Amino acid sequence: MVNPFFKNHGPFKIVELIKILKLSDLKIDNDLEISDIKDLYSSKKGDITFFHSKKYKDLAQKTKASFCITTENLKDDISKNCIPIIVSNVLVSISIITSKFYPDSLLDNFDDKVDLINETKFKHSVKFGKNVLIGSNVSIGKNCSIGHNTIIEKNVSIDDNCSIGSNVVIRNSIIKKNIRILDNCIIGKHGFGFFPNKDKNIRYPHIGAVIIEDNCEIGCSATIDRGSLSNTVIGENTYLDNQVHIAHNVKIGKNSILAGQVGIAGSSILGENVKIGGQAGISGHLKIGNNVEIGGGSGVIKDIPDNSKVMGYPAKNFRDFLKDNR
Amino acid sequence: MVNPFFKNHGPFKIVELIKILKLSDLKIDNDLEISDIKDLYSSKKGDITFFHSKKYKDLAQKTKASFCITTENLKDDISKNCIPIIVSNVLVSISIITSKFYPDSLLDNFDDKVDLINETKFKHSVKFGKNVLIGSNVSIGKNCSIGHNTIIEKNVSIDDNCSIGSNVVIRNSIIKKNIRILDNCIIGKHGFGFFPNKDKNIRYPHIGAVIIEDNCEIGCSATIDRGSLSNTVIGENTYLDNQVHIAHNVKIGKNSILAGQVGIAGSSILGENVKIGGQAGISGHLKIGNNVEIGGGSGVIKDIPDNSKVMGYPAKNFRDFLKDNR
Amino acid sequence: MVNPFFKNHGPFKIVELIKILKLSDLKIDNDLEISDIKDLYSSKKGDITFFHSKKYKDLAQKTKASFCITTENLKDDISKNCIPIIVSNVLVSISIITSKFYPDSLLDNFDDKVDLINETKFKHSVKFGKNVLIGSNVSIGKNCSIGHNTIIEKNVSIDDNCSIGSNVVIRNSIIKKNIRILDNCIIGKHGFGFFPNKDKNIRYPHIGAVIIEDNCEIGCSATIDRGSLSNTVIGENTYLDNQVHIAHNVKIGKNSILAGQVGIAGSSILGENVKIGGQAGISGHLKIGNNVEIGGGSGVIKDIPDNSKVMGYPAKNFRDFLKDNR
Numbered sequence: 009m010v011n012p013f014f015k016n017h018g019p020f021k022i023v024e025l026i027k028i029l030k031l032s033d034l035k036i037d038n039d040l041e042i043s044d045i046k047d048l049y050s051s052k053k054g055d056i057t058f059f060h061s062k063k064y065k066d067l068a069q070k071t072k073a074s075f076c077i078t079t080e081n082l083k084d085d086i087s088k089n090c091i092p093i094i095v096s097n098v099l100v101s102i103s104i105i106t107s108k109f110y111p112d113s114l115l116d117n118f119d120d121k122v123d124l125i126n127e128t129k130f131k132h133s134v135k136f137g138k139n140v141l142i143g144s145n146v147s148i149g150k151n152c153s154i155g156h157n158t159i160i161e162k163n164v165s166i167d168d169n170c171s172i173g174s175n176v177v178i179r180n181s182i183i184k185k186n187i188r189i190l191d192n193c194i195i196g197k198h199g200f201g202f203f204p205n206k207d208k209n210i211r212y213p214h215i216g217a218v219i220i221e222d223n224c225e226i227g228c229s230a231t232i233d234r235g236s237l238s239n240t241v242i243g244e245n246t247y248l249d250n251q252v253h254i255a256h257n258v259k260i261g262k263n264s265i266l267a268g269q270v271g272i273a274g275s276s277i278l279g280e281n282v283k284i285g286g287q288a289g290i291s292g293h294l295k296i297g298n299n300v301e302i303g304g305g306s307g308v309i310k311d312i313p314d315n316s317k318v319m320g321y322p323a324k325n326f327r328d329f330l331k332d333n334r
Numbered sequence: 335m336v337n338p339f340f341k342n343h344g345p346f347k348i349v350e351l352i353k354i355l356k357l358s359d360l361k362i363d364n365d366l367e368i369s370d371i372k373d374l375y376s377s378k379k380g381d382i383t384f385f386h387s388k389k390y391k392d393l394a395q396k397t398k399a400s401f402c403i404t405t406e407n408l409k410d411d412i413s414k415n416c417i418p419i420i421v422s423n424v425l426v427s428i429s430i431i432t433s434k435f436y437p438d439s440l441l442d443n444f445d446d447k448v449d450l451i452n453e454t455k456f457k458h459s460v461k462f463g464k465n466v467l468i469g470s471n472v473s474i475g476k477n478c479s480i481g482h483n484t485i486i487e488k489n490v491s492i493d494d495n496c497s498i499g500s501n502v503v504i505r506n507s508i509i510k511k512n513i514r515i516l517d518n519c520i521i522g523k524h525g526f527g528f529f530p531n532k533d534k535n536i537r538y539p540h541i542g543a544v545i546i547e548d549n550c551e552i553g554c555s556a557t558i559d560r561g562s563l564s565n566t567v568i569g570e571n572t573y574l575d576n577q578v579h580i581a582h583n584v585k586i587g588k589n590s591i592l593a594g595q596v597g598i599a600g601s602s603i604l605g606e607n608v609k610i611g612g613q614a615g616i617s618g619h620l621k622i623g624n625n626v627e628i629g630g631g632s633g634v635i636k637d638i639p640d641n642s643k644v645m646g647y648p649a650k651n652f653r654d655f656l657k658d659n660r
Numbered sequence: 661m662v663n664p665f666f667k668n669h670g671p672f673k674i675v676e677l678i679k680i681l682k683l684s685d686l687k688i689d690n691d692l693e694i695s696d697i698k699d700l701y702s703s704k705k706g707d708i709t710f711f712h713s714k715k716y717k718d719l720a721q722k723t724k725a726s727f728c729i730t731t732e733n734l735k736d737d738i739s740k741n742c743i744p745i746i747v748s749n750v751l752v753s754i755s756i757i758t759s760k761f762y763p764d765s766l767l768d769n770f771d772d773k774v775d776l777i778n779e780t781k782f783k784h785s786v787k788f789g790k791n792v793l794i795g796s797n798v799s800i801g802k803n804c805s806i807g808h809n810t811i812i813e814k815n816v817s818i819d820d821n822c823s824i825g826s827n828v829v830i831r832n833s834i835i836k837k838n839i840r841i842l843d844n845c846i847i848g849k850h851g852f853g854f855f856p857n858k859d860k861n862i863r864y865p866h867i868g869a870v871i872i873e874d875n876c877e878i879g880c881s882a883t884i885d886r887g888s889l890s891n892t893v894i895g896e897n898t899y900l901d902n903q904v905h906i907a908h909n910v911k912i913g914k915n916s917i918l919a920g921q922v923g924i925a926g927s928s929i930l931g932e933n934v935k936i937g938g939q940a941g942i943s944g945h946l947k948i949g950n951n952v953e954i955g956g957g958s959g960v961i962k963d964i965p966d967n968s969k970v971m972g973y974p975a976k977n978f979r980d981f982l983k984d985n986r
Contacts, residue, residue, distance in 0.1 A: 046653050062348075117497050118463050118481030137770050138793060139809075141464060141482060143487070152829070155770030156793060156811055157827075159482055159500055171769050174811055174829055175483075175844075177500055177517045190768065191829045191846050192881075194554040200575040206589055207571050208549050212648050223860050228846040228883050229518075231554050231576040231594075245859050249852040250883040251905050251923075253577050253594045253612075268883075268905045269923045271595045271613050273578075273630065286905075286925050287941040287959070289595075289613040304925065304974050305941050305959030307613070307631030315913055321631055321647060321973055322659050333974050348965040349729065430811050443823050444789050444807030465809060467790060485826055487809055501809075503826055504842045518827075520843050520880040521812050533897050534916055536873050555844075557880050557902040557920075579938075580918045597903075597921045599956065615921075615939040615957050633939070633957030647957050647973055648985050 013145070013180050014110045014215045019043045022075060025056065026093065028108060029077075029101050034093065040074065047237065048073070056105060059086060059100035071142035083130070100203050103212035106237075114214040116197050119143045119161035119179065121318050125154070137174060145205060155191065163217075164196070173228070173237045177294075178236050181218040186279065188252075192229040195220075199233040199240075199256025212236060214256060221262065229254060243280065255292070267304065288323075336406070339489035339506050340541045342438045345369045348401060351576060352419065352649040353380065354434060355403075355427055360419065366400065371431050371562065374399070379552065381457075382431060385412060386424035403427045426529050429538035439539040442523050445487035445505065447470045453479070462498060481517065489543075490522070499554070506560050507544040516576075521546075525559040525566075525582025525600060540582060545586065547571075553578060581618070593630065605640065614649075629655070665797070665815035665832050666867045668760045671695045674727060677708065678745065680760060681729075681753055686745065692726065697757050699889065700725070708757060712736060712750035729753045752855050755864035758889075765865040768849050771795045771813035771831065777806070789826060807843065815869075816848070825880070832886050833870040842902075844881040847872075851885040851892075851908025851926060864888060866908060873897075873914065879904060895932065907944070919956065931966065940975075955981070 026034050043054045048064055051057040051073035058077040059068045065085045068076070076090045083092040095101040107114050122141040125131065134148050136158030146160050149167040154160065155174030155303040165171070168184040173191035181196040189195065198214035213288065216235025220226070221244040226251045234240055235257040235297035242254070253271040254260070260272070261280035270284050273292035282296055285304025295311045302308060303319030303326065312318055317326040324332075345367040352360050373502045374393040377383040383399035391411045394402070402416045409418040413454035423429040433440050448467040451457065460474050463482030472486050475493040480486065492498070492509040507522040514520065522538035542561025546552070547570040555574045557597030561565055561583040568580070569588035579597040580586070586598070587606035596610050599618035608622055609631025616622065621637045628634060629645030629652065638644055643652040650658075671693040678686050695706045700716055703709040703725035710729040711720045717737045722730070723795040726743045735744040748752040759766050774793040777783065777854040786800050789808030798812050801819040802895035806812065807826030818824070818835040825843035841847065850866035868887025872878070873896040880902045886892055894906070895914035905923040906912070912924070922936050925944035934948055937956025942948065947963045954960060955971030955978065964970055969978040976984075 073638070102676070113512070115497065116499070117479050118500050120463060120466070120479075122482070124464070134525055135772060137772060138774070138776070139465060139483075139791060144898070151770050153772075156774070157483055157501070157809055171767065173768070174770050175518075175809070175827055188767070190849060192518065192555075192827075192844065194576070197516060197554055199591065200553060200573070202573065204589070204591060209551075209571060209573060225861075227852060228849060229555060229577075229625060229844075229881060233576070245861060247852070247854065247861060249907075250846070250885070251577065251881075251903065254577075255594060255612075265856060267925065268853065268907060269595070271612050273593065278787070285943070286907075286923050287613070287939070291611070291630055304943055304961070441840070442803050442825070443825065444826050446787060446789060446805075448790070448808070450790070467793060483809055483827070501827055501844075518844065518881075521878060521901070523842060526879060526899070526919065528899065530717075530915070531919060535877075535897060535899060550740065555881060555903075559902070577903065581901075581920060581938075594922070597938050613939070617937070617956055635956070 012182070012217055014113045014213075016044055016109055017111060018109050020108060022056075025105055025108065028104055029093070029095060031093065031095065036091070042075065045102070045109050046073070048076075056093075057090075058098055058102045060102075075282075097203075100210060103203065103210060106213040106215065107211075110213050110215045113198070113215045114211055116179070119159070121162065122159065143179070149185070166194070167222075175295075181220065183220050184224075185222045187220055187223065188225045189220075190226060191229040193226055193231070195226070195230075195232045196229075196234045199236055201236050201256055201274065215242065216257065218242075224248075227268070230254070249286070258260075261298065284297075285319075301326075338508070338543055340439045340539075342370055342435055343437060344435045345380075346434060348382075351431055351434065354430055355419070355421060357419065357421065362417070371428070371435050372399070374402075377426075382419075383416075384424055384428045386428075403431070409632070423529075425538075426536060429529065429536060432539040432541065433537075436539050436541050439524070439541045440537055444506070445485070447488065448485065469505070487522075493548075507546065507558075509546050510550075511548045513546055513549065514554060515546075515549045515656065516554040519552055519557070521552070521556075521558045522560045523557075525562055525599065527562050527582055542566060542583065544568075550574075556580070562597070575612070587624065627652075664834070664869055666765045666865075667695055668761055669763060671706075672760060672763050674708075677757055677760065680756055681745070681747060683745065683747065688743070694727065697754070697761050698725070700728075708745075709742075710750055710754045712754075713872045729757070749855075751863060751864075755855065755862060758865040758867065759863075762865050762867045765850070765867045766863055769829070769878075771811070773814065774811065795831070801837070803973055814849075819874075833872065833884075835872050836876075839872055839875065841872075841878045842878060842880040845878055845883070847878070847882075847884045848886045849883075851888055853888050853926065868892060869908065870894075879920070882906070901938070913950065929932075953978075 022040045025171040030228045048067040048071045055073045057073035057074040122143045125140040135153040139158045143162035152170045161179035163180045167185045169186045179196040196218045205212040214317045216239045220242045223245040225247045230252045233256040241259040246264040249268040249271045255274040257275040260278045264282040267286040269287045271289045277295045278296040280296035284302045288306040290308040297314030299315045299323040301317040306323040307321035308323040319329040348366045363511040370379040374397045375495045377399035381399045382401040384403040385394045386640045436589045451466040461479040467485045467487035478496045480498045484502040487505035489506045493511045495512045497514045505522040522544045529536040539561045542565045544566045544569045551573045556578045558580040559582040567585040572590040575594040577595045581600040586604045590608040593612040595613045597615045602620040604622040605624035610628045614632040616634040623640030627643040632649040633647035634649040645655040674692045700719040700723045707725045708727040709725035725798045740925030746903040774795045777792040787805040793811045795814035804822045805826045806880040810828040813831035815832045819837045821838045831848040848870045855862040868891045868893045872894045875897040877899045882904045884906040885908040893911040901920040903921045907926040909927040912930045916934040919938040921939045923941045929947040931950035936954045940958040942960040955968040958975040959973035960975040973980040
């Protein structure tokens with residue numbers, strides 16, 4: 009997992025973390041300091057991790073984390089070198105701990121540290137419109153242009169030969185080479201991820217970025233949300249039409265085409281050379297193979313293997329769709 | 335019906351109203367003044383009301399209005415104290431009369447009375463970005479922030495702890511506490527309501543407001559239209575994802591979740607704790623119960639009772655949907 | 661075909677055009693100059709045209725163009741006065757040649773030649789908000805208003821009595837009389853047209869305009885793309901609701917109504933008095949007749965004859981839809 013942008017506010021003493029989880033019964037050695045929260049695979053000694061589903065059992069047995077948030081049922085599958093912290097809801101607890109380490113990733117208040125671009129170092133290197141605003145930790149390559157009223161908030165890297173339209177807002181994003189982002193796009197805001205909770209939902213932090221690979225085009229009024237614990241990725245030479253919505257953690261392979269008003273729900277992974285007709289939707293957490301064609305208006309609610317052509321709601325093999333609708 | 339914002343340009347003499355309805359044959363006592371136009375239930379002596387469907391017969395018999403716009407067929411069901419005004423099309427006539435009383439509610443020309451926020455009383459009490467504009471009759475509570483280029487047009491009340499993003503336009507709206515409105519939202523414009531008419535449609539006035547209750551989140555590029563003769567209401571702790579469209583007069587109960595690109599057509603009423611998957615649509619004038627789950631991509635075209643789970647187009651019981659699509 | 665806006669950078673010698681098509685084997689008389697690229701019907705002596713499908717055979721036999729880009733298979737159907745230029749992919753070749761004549765139509769970089777409206781001749785004749793920008797070759801009629809932060813880029817004609825909202829971007833468009841364009845619309849950007857090509861798609865030029873006829877209303881956050889080799893046209897007194905997407909080359913007849921989030925794919929032609937419910941989609945290159953009603957959520961994938969009422973996905977006769985979904 010890449011987290012290039014959000015500042016780690018740790019380390020925190022383990023007792024402090026246990027306190028904010030309201031686990032008053034838990035007795036833990038006072039002095040240990042925790043550096044970071046990471047997943048089972050990438051965490052190291054001194055980190056806290058989490059284990060919430062049997063399918064990660066193998067990873068849990070090998071984790072190098074010092075502590076692991078988990079449940080009573082799962083705790084025996086954790087590495088003997090890692091101390092389990094038993095909670096009732098693992099995801100809510102992670103959310104609380106991640107917010108402690110990365111508080112800036114929780115809310116997307118407007119960036120009040122921006123400057124007018126002609127008061128920045130980009131004054132001479134970038135072609136820009138009126139009223140363009142630039143936040144901190146922004147880099148912009150050669151031969152780029154940025155349209156009127158566009159706001160590049162903090163934590164944005166734009167590589168060479170990019171054209172950003174007018175009225176665009178970008179934050180927490182890596183925009184590579186030769187990319188065109190058209191007017192009114194919103195890129196890099198936190199995903200629509202939270203724990204429903206009566207009277208006051210619990211937000212969870214989104215410490216991922218949006219990564220747009222070389223040669224992409226992003227149509228007008230598209231929204232691309234950044235990931236929670238991973239990144240949202242648009243592959244090389246992939247084109248998005250107007251009013252497309254890409255949710256958090258989605259990955260789209262290269263050479264893909266998404267027509268107008270398409271929506272991809274959170275955490276779905278699309279292969280390369282995927283073609284999606286207008287207004288089609290893809291549910292969350294699905295895997296769409298390479299060279300898949302999805303007809304306009306389709307609703308995809310299960311995985312689609314490589315080289316398939318599907319259409320319908322729910323989407324089915326294209327020939328079956330035609331046959332069933334003769 | 336709450337009409338907190340639009341100025342009543344009345345009273346008008348009844349003869350004047352009859353004149354603009356082009357009812358030259360109608361003879362009416364000249365001197366009566368009409369204060370307001372209201373529905374059958376809330377109108378009082380001195381008001382004009384309307385009666386266009388048999389299902390409101392009971393209310394018509396009890397109305398306290400002095401005049402009632404209605405048809406030849408319906409006129410005998412009106413209270414004896416109320417003088418019927420017979421027209422060929424009740425709704426078009428109401429539209430004309432409402433426009434007379436509330437001309438400002440008909441068109442949403444841009445608000446040319448705004449000031450830059452640093453020239454207003456909010457200069458010190460609100461955290462704000464560049465180029466923020468504030469209209470007349472605006473109140474903003476404690477601990478609020480407003481992003482760059484956002485326009486708070488006239489008739490907006492924002493309560494404490496609200497975060498408004500960048501490039502947002504709000505008018506004729508009541509935004510309560512702890513609300514987050516993300517970038518590019520348009521809130522409070524008139525609904526898509528008019529009478530189709532060859533060569534030149536007849537707009538009808540929208541004198542309702544948008545009311546957003548405590549703890550809501552409104553995603554990027556959402557549009558929420560204000561009501562015509564009632565308000566559009568988003569219940570407490572309800573979250574809307576990106577690119578959601580809420581039409582005029584819609585009411586959504588508390589603790590609801592609407593995923594990306596969902597659309598709710600005019601005047602539908604949703605209960606509490608309703609969960610709607612991405613791209614689903616709900617037709618107008620429907621009643622969706624409490625604790626209803628609507629699958630992504632569904633098209634709902636009839637009422638849904640409490641505690642149901644539906645999916646499909648047209649949406650049906652979720653088990654039937656699965657069975658029919660095996 | 662109307663191309664009111666894009667500058668023709670020709671004439672070019674035919675040898676030069678052949679060179680950029682990389683047809684090194686082709687021997688052509690050196691001295692001929694080509695004035696323009698046009699379709700088979702409208703091209704004249706001195707123009708280059710193209711012929712890529714048998715269905716245009718009759719036009720090919722009568723074309724007055726001096727040269728015609730075509731394939732080995734089709735070349736014998738071309739007028740004897742017109743010299744065929746044989747290529748492997750006609751559309752890609754046209755794209756290259758059109759880009760040569762009209763390079764400004766290929767990319768929509770932001771217009772850096774705009775001025776604040778109060779520094780233009782419109783200072784006294786137009787009612788305008790803060791931060792309104794006006795490009796070159798713009799005309800604005802009497803009694804118009806333009807909202808805050810709106811950008812009228814180059815090549816826009818706005819006739820009398822128009823109201824443009826805030827945060828709007830318009831380019832390459834003809835806006836006729838009494839038109840209302842609401843907040844956040846993007847009108848006149850190039851269509852989503854290109855030739856998919858591994859690692860780097862090939863864009864094709866869009867030299868058409870958007871034409872909006874008298875008395876239309878365009879809802880918030882709508883996107884209307886300009887045409888490629890023809891115009892995108894919204895007929896008189898047609899109303900679009902919020903978040904509607906109209907792709908390139910689409911033509912919509914007069915007195916039509918498109919509800920929220922409707923999408924029309926490229927090159928479809930809609931008749932007069934067409935009513936389309938919310939979220940419905942129409943595939944590309946279809947013909948929808950006069951007086952057609954399309955139910956909300958429908959997906960139209962074939963032509964619809966006059967006076968039909970359809971619903972469903974794929975859309976079918978409304979009675980069949982009801983019967984099949986009882």
